[in-house]
Amino acid sequence: MEKELKILKYNDLPKLIERFRTQGYPVLAPVRKNKVVEIETVESLDAVALDALLSTQSAKKAAFPKVEKVIDYTLGKNAVQQVPVNPETHPETILFGVRPCDASGFKSLDAIFGDTPRDEFYLKKKEKTTIVSFSCPVADSYCFCTSVGGGPGNTAGSDIQFTAISKEELLVEILTEKGAKLASHFTDLLSDTKGDIDKNKFLAEVKVVFDMNAVVGKTTASFNNTALWLEQSLRCIGCGACAFVCPTCACFDFQDEQNTKKGVRLRLWDSCGFSLFTLHTSGHNPREVQSQRWRQRIMHKFAYMPEQLHVVGCEGCGRCSRACPVDMNIKEHLTSIGEIVTV
Amino acid sequence: MSELINKVTQLLNDKTIDVFIGYEKGSADRIRAAFARTAEQAAKLVYTASCTQNLAGYLMKHEVKKLGKPGLLANVAALRSIMQLASEFQVKDGEVYVLFANADGSFTEFTSFASIEAYLGTTDVGIKSDEQEMIARLEAMSVQERWLFWNKEFDKCIKCYACRAACPMCYCHRCTTDVNQPQWIPVASHERGNLDYHLMRAMHLAGRCVNCGECANACPMDIPLNLLTYQLIDPIKNTFGATAGMKADAVYALSTYKPDDKENFII
Numbered sequence: 001m002e003k004e005l006k007i008l009k010y011n012d013l014p015k016l017i018e019r020f021r022t023q024g025y026p027v028l029a030p031v032r033k034n035k036v037v038e039i040e041t042v043e044s045l046d047a048v049a050l051d052a053l054l055s056t057q058s059a060k061k062a063a064f065p066k067v068e069k070v071i072d073y074t075l076g077k078n079a080v081q082q083v084p085v086n087p088e089t090h091p092e093t094i095l096f097g098v099r100p101c102d103a104s105g106f107k108s109l110d111a112i113f114g115d116t117p118r119d120e121f122y123l124k125k126k127e128k129t130t131i132v133s134f135s136c137p138v139a140d141s142y143c144f145c146t147s148v149g150g151g152p153g154n155t156a157g158s159d160i161q162f163t164a165i166s167k168e169e170l171l172v173e174i175l176t177e178k179g180a181k182l183a184s185h186f187t188d189l190l191s192d193t194k195g196d197i198d199k200n201k202f203l204a205e206v207k208v209v210f211d212m213n214a215v216v217g218k219t220t221a222s223f224n225n226t227a228l229w230l231e232q233s234l235r236c237i238g239c240g241a242c243a244f245v246c247p248t249c250a251c252f253d254f255q256d257e258q259n260t261k262k263g264v265r266l267r268l269w270d271s272c273g274f275s276l277f278t279l280h281t282s283g284h285n286p287r288e289v290q291s292q293r294w295r296q297r298i299m300h301k302f303a304y305m306p307e308q309l310h311v312v313g314c315e316g317c318g319r320c321s322r323a324c325p326v327d328m329n330i331k332e333h334l335t336s337i338g339e340i341v342t343v
Numbered sequence: 344m345s346e347l348i349n350k351v352t353q354l355l356n357d358k359t360i361d362v363f364i365g366y367e368k369g370s371a372d373r374i375r376a377a378f379a380r381t382a383e384q385a386a387k388l389v390y391t392a393s394c395t396q397n398l399a400g401y402l403m404k405h406e407v408k409k410l411g412k413p414g415l416l417a418n419v420a421a422l423r424s425i426m427q428l429a430s431e432f433q434v435k436d437g438e439v440y441v442l443f444a445n446a447d448g449s450f451t452e453f454t455s456f457a458s459i460e461a462y463l464g465t466t467d468v469g470i471k472s473d474e475q476e477m478i479a480r481l482e483a484m485s486v487q488e489r490w491l492f493w494n495k496e497f498d499k500c501i502k503c504y505a506c507r508a509a510c511p512m513c514y515c516h517r518c519t520t521d522v523n524q525p526q527w528i529p530v531a532s533h534e535r536g537n538l539d540y541h542l543m544r545a546m547h548l549a550g551r552c553v554n555c556g557e558c559a560n561a562c563p564m565d566i567p568l569n570l571l572t573y574q575l576i577d578p579i580k581n582t583f584g585a586t587a588g589m590k591a592d593a594v595y596a597l598s599t600y601k602p603d604d605k606e607n608f609i610i
Contacts (some may be wrong), residue, residue, distance in 0.1 A: 033499070239508035241505045325561035
């Protein structure tokens, strides 16, 4: 659909959450908890940290939670009776107050989980999630969305996007059918825009720091550049913080939990940064050292995904760098890959 | 700074060490670990009040070991880590060259474990006053309150294992949490899995934690994990008379058996 522009009074914002809740929609939004900002269920706008630069974790958990039951099973005498979780039972949910990089991050996840075999657990949840993003009035030095094709006012992946254009008013961009359906609950609060509004005036400035095509090309060509990956990752301690806060990291593990009679099969987040990720039963590990795991992380996002799924697996949100205990800064590492003269 | 750079450059030139693990300026206003193998890399080393990371954990990293004989810029926690690692047979005397950063900005060379032990014997190795306050608050809580406190904290956990990866004492090649046939610890990051993981880790560090605080510093979800192991320091000291990371040849009470051990705790 063609996007629709409207104006909403800031004072009417609490009514939106009230109405969504009255309609029975669960609302997920950023919530401040001491030093971290989590994406959680909220009952009113008071709880929403709209002023937060970004949530600590991405919003991916709305469709790809850290722990998710996929099968209930019972052990019979001669057979195992399985009852798969029906993804259709997921409620229509509103993801509210997230940033453009969160919304566009779902495009990478859509590409991964939408590829064959299709992952209905993710896809159904995503289908039932309406994303209401808020453009970014501020950015910090970890942000580099503009270098990977995004931006502080990028509308890709959002169903509705709000931009504060004054202390009293928000510009409302209704971008998709889903967005229009959600907006029908607050049509009475919307007014028409007067004249042209230059949205860019209200957005953070995020400088382009590298040429994405050069980074993709040089990453692809650098697989055997052992020294590059070792130098970048000597300080990496091999935890999964970067992958778990990332809006596009999609790797998962399955684990069964059972007693003698019945059990559940769970899908859990996993990370290519862990040594266990590729450990074979034989004891052999094809990625036996951390530099190979770090290479995998970068290659997956900047070589394999562009080649196979036609998307770059990075939104430039910088969450991995902020979360990293040892200052592995992806913006800096990608910039240096982009500056490689000969590969 | 030039004292540090000159010293490291000299150590690299005369082949006393092959790599010096120190600090460099990181992104934004952060400081990060650096691995100087050349004079050019040594020139980027810094030492400021923000250089607090315990670098001793890197001594256990496979790819760092492969760089050759290490030199390490140590704070008190790193010295104690080296002692504890030595007592667990992970480093040998003479394998690590240690440069200790004094509070006044000067540096002291420690070339043997005996010299580190002697220094630690005269140094305050206790936890910081704000951490003591937190421990006191936890201890003043009822069991129920403390249970709720930790459950609320563990609820934030995403099992990224940054705490484990950052801990100089978590060097096991294969952690119990990584074993899933059977699952000793539930692998999932749900309520039970988070609780079991953190309690198991605390128990495994009882009497081994050198109170460096790297676990809490590493946690992206801001869980004060250091308090879990700090709270075990005094009970271990009071029961067994031992403080972790003070002696290279310490015998660890919780992993040692003697025929004349008291058994009066067995019901």
